[in-house]
Amino acid sequence: MIDSAGGWIAIALRLAAVTGTTLALGGWVFTRFVLPRIERTVDAQSHKPWQATATHAVVIGAFLVIASALLRLALPVALPDGLDPGARAQLQALWRTALLAQAGAATAAALTWGTAVGWGRAPQLSRDAFVAALAVIAPALAHAGASGELRVIAVLVDVAHGLAAGAWVGALALVTVAVTRARGQENGAAQAAALFAAFHPVALIAAPTVFVTGLATAWLRMGAPEGIANSTYSGLFVAKLLLAGVVGYFGATHSKLVTKRAVVTPEAVWRTLLGECAFALIVLIVTAILLGTPPID
Numbered sequence: 001m002i003d004s005a006g007g008w009i010a011i012a013l014r015l016a017a018v019t020g021t022t023l024a025l026g027g028w029v030f031t032r033f034v035l036p037r038i039e040r041t042v043d044a045q046s047h048k049p050w051q052a053t054a055t056h057a058v059v060i061g062a063f064l065v066i067a068s069a070l071l072r073l074a075l076p077v078a079l080p081d082g083l084d085p086g087a088r089a090q091l092q093a094l095w096r097t098a099l100l101a102q103a104g105a106a107t108a109a110a111l112t113w114g115t116a117v118g119w120g121r122a123p124q125l126s127r128d129a130f131v132a133a134l135a136v137i138a139p140a141l142a143h144a145g146a147s148g149e150l151r152v153i154a155v156l157v158d159v160a161h162g163l164a165a166g167a168w169v170g171a172l173a174l175v176t177v178a179v180t181r182a183r184g185q186e187n188g189a190a191q192a193a194a195l196f197a198a199f200h201p202v203a204l205i206a207a208p209t210v211f212v213t214g215l216a217t218a219w220l221r222m223g224a225p226e227g228i229a230n231s232t233y234s235g236l237f238v239a240k241l242l243l244a245g246v247v248g249y250f251g252a253t254h255s256k257l258v259t260k261r262a263v264v265t266p267e268a269v270w271r272t273l274l275g276e277c278a279f280a281l282i283v284l285i286v287t288a289i290l291l292g293t294p295p296i297d
Helices: 007-038 044-072 085-118 124-142 151-181 188-222 231-259 266-291
Strands: none
Touching: 007 044, 007 085, 007 124, 007 151, 007 188, 007 266, 044 085, 044 124, 044 151, 085 124, 124 151, 151 188, 151 266, 188 231, 188 266, 231 266
C-alpha cells in the first residue's frame, strides 16, 4: 500500500481521516438501519433529536476527512525503495488523486447530508452513495500500486473491514450519546431498550466481519504466521486485536441484555457504553499508526 509519510503529523492526519470516516458511516448506519427499527417502539418526539445527531455526525465526519485529505497533500508519499523515477512519479500522482477524490466525496457527503439539517433535502440515494464513496475511494486507490494476484482480494478485504468497523463503532457512539441523554427522562428505560434492540442486529453482523477481515488483512500483508514480519507491525496488530476483543466483550455483555430481554435502563448501562467507546477510540489510534507501518522489513 501507499500512504503519506511524515511521522506523527501523518499519524494524526490518518487518525482524523479514520475518525471522520467512522463518524460518517456511523451516522449513515444509524439513520438507515437503527432508527427505522426504533420508530416502531418509541414516540417521534423522543427519537427526533437522534436523527439530528446522526446527521451532524455525518457532516462533522465528512469535514474531518476533507481536512485530513487536503493537509496530507502537503506531505511526502511513503514509497518502497528501489523504484525508478517514473514509477515513483506515477504512484505519487495516484496517491494525490486518491486524496482529492476522497476529499471530493466527503464534500459531496457534507453537502447532501447538510441539506437534511435545514437547507432542503437531498435524495436518499445520493446521500448513501457519497458516504460509501468517501469510505471506499482511498483504500481502493492505496492498493493500486501493489502487485500480485491477491491485490483485488486485498482491496475488497480492506474496504469490507473499514465499512464494518465504521458501522459498528460509529453507530455505537451514537447509541451511547442517545442512551446518555435518556438518563433521568420519564421514558428513559423504553428509549434505552429500543436503542439496544435496534442496534443489536448491526453489531451482530459488523463485529464478526471486523474480526474476520482484520485477520485476513494481517495475513495478506504479513503472509503466513511463520513468515518474516516487522516486529513493530506485529506488536501493533496484536494490540489492536486485543483491544478490539475488549470492545467485543463489552458488546457481548450488552447483547445479552437484548437476547435475555432484560430490563435496560440508561443509568445501568451508560458507563459501560462509554467504556466500550473509549476502547474503540484506542483501536482507532492504533489503526492510524498501523496503517503507516510497513508489515515486512
